[in-house]
Amino acid sequence: TMAPQGSQAPLEFGGPLGAAALLLLLPATMFHLLLVARSGPARLLGPPPYLPGPEELWSPRALLLWLTWLSLQVALYLLPARKVAEGQELKDKSRLCYPINGFQALVLTALLVGLGVSVGLPLRALPEMLLPLAFVATLTAFIFSLFLYMKALVAPASALAPGGNSGNPIYDFFLGRELNPRIYSFDFKYFCELRPGLISWVLINLALLAQEAELRGSPSLAMWLVNGFQLLYVGDALWHEEAVLTTMDITHDGFGFMLAFGDLAWVPFTYSLQAQFLLYHPQSLGLPMASVICLINAIGYYIFRGANSQKNTFRKNPSDPRVAGLETIPTATGRKLLVSGWWGMVRHPNYLGDLIMALAWSLPCGVSHLLPYFYLLYFTALLVHREARDEQQCLQKYGLAWHEYCQRVPYRIVPYIY
Numbered sequence: 001t002m003a004p005q006g007s008q009a010p011l012e013f014g015g016p017l018g019a020a021a022l023l024l025l026l027p028a029t030m031f032h033l034l035l036v037a038r039s040g041p042a043r044l045l046g047p048p049p050y051l052p053g054p055e056e057l058w059s060p061r062a063l064l065l066w067l068t069w070l071s072l073q074v075a076l077y078l079l080p081a082r083k084v085a086e087g088q089e090l091k092d093k094s095r096l097c098y099p100i101n102g103f104q105a106l107v108l109t110a111l112l113v114g115l116g117v118s119v120g121l122p123l124r125a126l127p128e129m130l131l132p133l134a135f136v137a138t139l140t141a142f143i144f145s146l147f148l149y150m151k152a153l154v155a156p157a158s159a160l161a162p163g164g165n166s167g168n169p170i171y172d173f174f175l176g177r178e179l180n181p182r183i184y185s186f187d188f189k190y191f192c193e194l195r196p197g198l199i200s201w202v203l204i205n206l207a208l209l210a211q212e213a214e215l216r217g218s219p220s221l222a223m224w225l226v227n228g229f230q231l232l233y234v235g236d237a238l239w240h241e242e243a244v245l246t247t248m249d250i251t252h253d254g255f256g257f258m259l260a261f262g263d264l265a266w267v268p269f270t271y272s273l274q275a276q277f278l279l280y281h282p283q284s285l286g287l288p289m290a291s292v293i294c295l296i297n298a299i300g301y302y303i304f305r306g307a308n309s310q311k312n313t314f315r316k317n318p319s320d321p322r323v324a325g326l327e328t329i330p331t332a333t334g335r336k337l338l339v340s341g342w343w344g345m346v347r348h349p350n351y352l353g354d355l356i357m358a359l360a361w362s363l364p365c366g367v368s369h370l371l372p373y374f375y376l377l378y379f380t381a382l383l384v385h386r387e388a389r390d391e392q393q394c395l396q397k398y399g400l401a402w403h404e405y406c407q408r409v410p411y412r413i414v415p416y417i418y
């Protein structure tokens with residue numbers, strides 16, 4: 001059967017109008033941030049310092065570098081994996097296989113970059129190229145999403161995502177139609193979610209650190225902290241790569257512009273905002289304050305990792321000794337819900353930890369500017385919206401049992417507050 005049009009799933013993200021607005025607003029915001037970060041006043045709110053001309057956005061060198069980068073990551077993805085994991089059960093009861101070699105890709109990329117730098121590859125040139133790189137990344141995300149949209153036209157109905165098939169081309173292009181688009185065993189969404197974007201994010205951070213060392217003799221403490229915290233976050237994501245198979249991005253959302261742009265452009269060029277800011281706006285950070293910030297990051301990471309690992313362990317094997325003692329409530333699906341441990345504190349303890357880390361990433365940049373706090377603000381909005389979407393999906397999956405969970409664990413993300 002061919003793909004059906006006009007499926008009944010409720011529209012998200014404000015429907016076609018919201019999707020059209022985001023289609024323009026997301027890239028515009030990214031370029032705004034890139035321009036503002038290097039401007040003297042660094043004002044998040046207010047007009048950009050200037051509008052870049054085509055000669056500043058378009059560079060064949062940036063295109064070549066970006067395509068080389070994507071090809072390198074594809075090659076690393078195709079290397080033999082230490083493990084192959086099965087995804088969640090699909091509509092047709094089948095399961096897809098995914099290679100687990102993301103951490104290996106990170107290590108090999110680090111080795112290759114190290115090798116390149118030792119033979120004279122100018123890593124410091126990268127900060128100067130962020131604008132044209134972001135431009136080609138946006139362009140590739142657009143073209144790639146068009147390809148994905150077309151590919152979905154010939155996909156069987158069972159391959160389509162629950163949302164993203166409304167029949168409205170703009171909405172569907174934005175949300176993504178096919179759930180797990182693949183060519184042979186190459187899974188586009190899974191590949192994009194973790195590798196090219198996350199790894200280039202920490203590489204951009206590193207280049208900004210190298211550039212700061214060049215400019216000021218040595219990298220600042222604030223720059224070290226931002227680099228260290230975000231490397232930990234990316235390393236952790238790739239180390240626990242298998243866990244991404246249960247996120248709603250993989251199991252529920254189609255692959256369209258939102259994720260393609262998010263993964264390929266938004267993550268590397270806006271998540272590196274703090275390091276960009278620090279290069280142009282040096283901050284003096286004392287050791288006592290740095291220790292406090294490290295402690296905040298450690299607490300955030302502890303909650304984030306503890307919560308995610310507890311749920312993953314429980315979902316894999318509920319009688320695992322590490323989770324067997326936790327209180328649960330049964331659901332009609334046969335799966336249980338945890339109501340003690342991390343998941344008895346709030347309904348999304350992992351989001352809480354993630355937000356605490358986000359705060360620790362901004363604090364090294366001082367409190368003189370709002371700009372470095374952009375990530376914290378955006379991320380709060382993203383997680384609040386995501387929490388509401390997940391809640392909706394859980395209510396559908398678990399019905400009454402979910403109501404009971406909400407009664408026993410009344411707060412969503414922050415205990416006693418939200």
Ligand SMILES: NC(=O)C1=CN([C@@H]2O[C@H](COP(=O)(O)OP(=O)(O)OC[C@H]3O[C@@H](n4cnc5c(N)ncnc54)[C@H](OP(=O)(O)O)[C@@H]3O)[C@@H](O)[C@H]2O)C=CC1
Pocket residue numbers: 246247248249304308311314315335336337338339343347348350351354382386390393394
């Ligand atoms: N840095 C970034 O930009 C982003 C980071 N993230 C991070 O990604 C991670 C994954 O987030 P996300 O995909 O949203 O979802 P979660 O990992 O929070 O998973 C939600 C699912 O967990 C299961 N679940 C919920 N409550 C319970 C319970 N009490 N007991 C057992 N299972 C439960 C349900 O699925 P089921 O019952 O089917 O197992 C639910 O659908 C988070 O740590 C988040 O912070 C997310 C977005 C962006």
Ligand SMILES: CC(C)CCC[C@@H](C)[C@H]1CC=C2C3=C(CC[C@@]21C)[C@@]1(C)CC[C@H](O)C(C)(C)[C@@H]1CC3
Pocket residue numbers: 026193194233236237244247249258259261262263266267
């Ligand atoms: C409005 C936006 C621009 C929409 C794009 C959102 C995406 C940038 C994010 C959606 C879910 C994500 C996840 C991670 C990165 C950001 C995106 C792609 C994640 C890979 C970060 C590292 C974590 O450890 C994780 C749990 C693996 C994350 C999974 C979700």
